[in-house]
Amino acid sequence: MTKEVELKLFFKAQDYDLLVKILDSLDGLVPKQTKLLKNAYFDTKALQLRHWDMGLRIRSFENNTKEQTIKTAGQVAGGIHSRPEYNARCIGDVPDLSLFPVEIWPKNTQFAKLQEELYCLFETNFKRNIWIAKQGVSQIEVALDQGDIIAGSNHESLCELELELQNGEEASLLSLAADIALKIAVRLGKASKAQRGYRLGGNSALASVADLKPLPVLASSCEKEERTAAIGLALENWQVLDGLLSAAADIATEAELWSRFKSNLSYIDSSLEPLGWQALNTMPCWTLLILELNRQGRLIQQWHSLAYGQAQLALVNLLRD
Structure with a gap:
């Protein structure tokens, strides 16, 4: 189990190229790689995982490998997202729930029924540019995502900058974000890709x-x-x-x-x-x-x-x- 601690920023699609140049130019940021990521999110017709505040996906990589991930209930405090997540390699097109630790599930979960009812609700497909940043004693992964959220015939553009703390102090996320905000217009992101996908597919109420x-x-x-x-x-x-x-x-x-x-x-x-x-x-x-x-x-x-x-x-x- 890992604990995801990140700061999410939204930006305007027309600023994508400029943001890449800014990140390339910032001291302490080292460009690592660009990935094309395809993500299929799963739940039951009754949205049981959503009810438990869990998010389940399969991520497909360019080398034809797949990883299944489940994120359990977390919190957003002062704009910083913190959420436990569990990962496992998978070979099928539907997540295998037996690969996750049994203790993450609510008591009396009917695993066979839950497994049988899983289906893909929506996808998030995007290009991810990655930099590694050193901020004092901290190391941060900077991920710039641009692509689409797809739920049936519905599409929504995706433009996000995620600063994820790999080790060190949470204050380092804010320090780096402040440096970026000096050069380009950004705003705090609240809704996750999964939340936006549920809403786009009509499986979650719109904000009101x-x-x-x-x-x-x-x-x-x-x-x-x-x-x-x-x-x-x-x-x-x-x-x-x-x-x-x-x-x-x-x-x-x-x-x-x-x-x-x-x-x-x-x-x-x-x-x-x-x-x-x-x-x-x-x-x-x-x-x-x-x-x-x-x-x-x-x-x-x-x-x-x-x-x-x-x-x-x-x-x-x-x-x-």
Whole structure:
């Protein structure tokens, strides 16, 4: 078993070539290889694995080898994803569940029935460019993915940059991400490839305002831990609203979401000083972000701004301390 600890960044498809050049030029990054990866994701008709917060796939490599992987329930804290995963070589077109440790399964799992009901729900097929980065005592794999998510006749483009900690300190992920965000517009990624595939195939509900976390009213006597947790919830809301605004279909919906978005950012902004984090809202990226959000416009305009991703990463850095 390994524990996947990563930071996911989204970027605009038209910036792919520029991002490759930037990664090639950054100190401490060594290009390793380019892979073409085909990934088939499996579940049952009743979405039993999804219910258990598990993700199951077979990854096919260019040398005709295959690896099956299952990821069990994890967490996203302060923008950093952490999730246990188990890998095994496989030869068939359907994962062999007996190759995974028995202790990862819920009690009383009916293995034969689960195995029989597995089928492929969707695929994620993409080109992956890999660099290895040295950040102090840490080593990070930098994976740049571009391709498609395919569920039946539905297709969705995939443009992601994943920074995965191979060994060392989580802070190194943020340090490297901040260096990248100085040169190209990025934003924190929330939904995994699997989550997006389930949604594309109609096997999971689309994000909605119901996914927004209620933000507590913080009294002046609140402890630091309570305030920090509240800002963490507001960061999660930021990412949900980010996705909702990008998909808004009409002016009325967009206007309502903008109002929620600005209110959420104001909540964060007003919570910084009691924590002693007021240095953030005087940073150029934060000041510019707040200024731009006070002007009406589509969110995609903000994604073209370096300040957007820089402000998100600066906030994540505070939450990790």
